[in-house]
Amino acid sequence: MKQYCVGIVGATGMVGQRFALLLSGHPWFQIKCLAASKRSAGKTYEEAVAGRWAMTEPIPESLKEMPVFDAVADMEKIASSVDFIFCAVDMKKDEIRALEEAYAKLECPVISNNSAHRGTPDVPMIIPEINPEHAKIIPAQRKRLGTKRGFIAVKSNCSLQSYVPALFPLSNEYGLEKALVCTYQAISGAGKTFERWPEILDNVIPYIGGEEEKSEQEPLKIWGRVEGDKIVNATSPKFTAQCLRVPVSDGHMAAVFASFENKPSKQQILDCWANFSGRPQALHLPSAPKQFLHYFVEDDMPQTKLNRNLEGGMAVSIGRLREDTQYDYKFVCLSHNTLRGAAGGAVLLAELLCAEGYLDK
Ligand SMILES: NC(=O)c1ccc[n+]([C@@H]2O[C@H](COP(=O)([O-])OP(=O)(O)OC[C@H]3O[C@@H](n4cnc5c(N)ncnc54)[C@H](OP(=O)(O)O)[C@@H]3O)[C@@H](O)[C@H]2O)c1
DSSP states (O other): OOOEEEEEETTTSHHHHHHHHHHTTOSSEEEEEEEEOTTTTTSBHHHHTTTTOOOSSOOOHHHHTOBEEETTTTHHHHHHHOSEEEEOOOSOHHHHHHHHHHHHHTTOOEEEOOSTTTTOTTSOBOOTTTOGGGGGGHHHHHHHHTOSSOOEEEOOOGGGGTHHHHHHHHHHHHOEEEEEEEEEEOGGGGTOOTTTOGGGTTOOBOOOTTHHHHHHHHHHHHTOEEETTEEEOOOOSEEEEEEEEOSOSSOEEEEEEEEESSOOOHHHHHHHHHHOOOHHHHTTOTTOOSSSEEEEOSTTOOOHHHHTTHHHHTSEEEEEEEEOSSSSEEEEEEEOTTIIIIIHHHHHHHHHHHHTTTTOO
């Protein structure tokens, strides 16, 4: 496989730190450039993350002395020194939209964790096992941007990375009518640790700004289809969501209730999950889990602390499948929010786009 030089924009943040770990030693991608806000610019990476390194693994030695650039002021320098960037920044949405488009227009593709472009009709929002064919929209986006190489591709919100993978294969087989989900989301999803957010200990907060809307609407883009120069959202299945912040460091769990057009048997659901795999598995992408969906038969599984790191944090854990009194079935699922739900999902997306030629130099 070809080697690619990559940059991390937002390298000092919670997701950026995950990127730093995942990309150090990656077989295809080599970190050439780190960038963040002007507060971090001019420091070494070690200085810039001092006192806020939130990972359990140490800062990669190879990155400690790397300079941090200003993601905005140094944009041209960054764009010209890498083949593409990963982007995870905490800025206003219109600023992020402008930043990502500016990189793309400098012919530097952007693989984004941010929500700013998820609603843009010609920006693909891809979970590589689920809707890899949405990448076909990239030529239309390049045409709009007036670029040869540059484009933006995004991953979906971390809240839905557990229940969408579990529901999608069932939907294909049995026609998912509607789903109700309650999510129990980790504090790293807010860029926080227990040290930085002691108020969350012994507490549950029943509000995460914008999260319920994303959890209900983003699946419809994933279920959507490429038509001409845009992705047309699906109008069904219907999703309703409540999202709660819970005192957990990493790992988003979801309690799911689902009804189908043709109600499957319990065994058919289990078989569907066991047999499901996608393009990343077929292409043997480096970050792809061998088995994407794992079902646990024990009554008290999956558990956030025990199972979030399954297959490097890239697999989805499912359990407690049973019939429901109001919906056809209910079950729980779990995924790691900064791995599969953020940096890991973006790295897998980049691997898919490399393997399919969208990031050719
Ligand atoms: N945490 C998750 O689980 C998760 C999951 C999925 C998606 N996301 C998304 O990923 C993005 C980053 O989230 P996070 O949790 O990593 O946030 P975070 O920990 O607050 O980090 C934010 C990053 O953005 C940089 N930044 C802030 N203002 C900037 C500016 N004006 N110009 C350039 N860089 C700037 C920061 O640099 P400084 O250090 O210099 O301030 C830092 O590197 C957000 O859009 C979030 O919605 C997060």
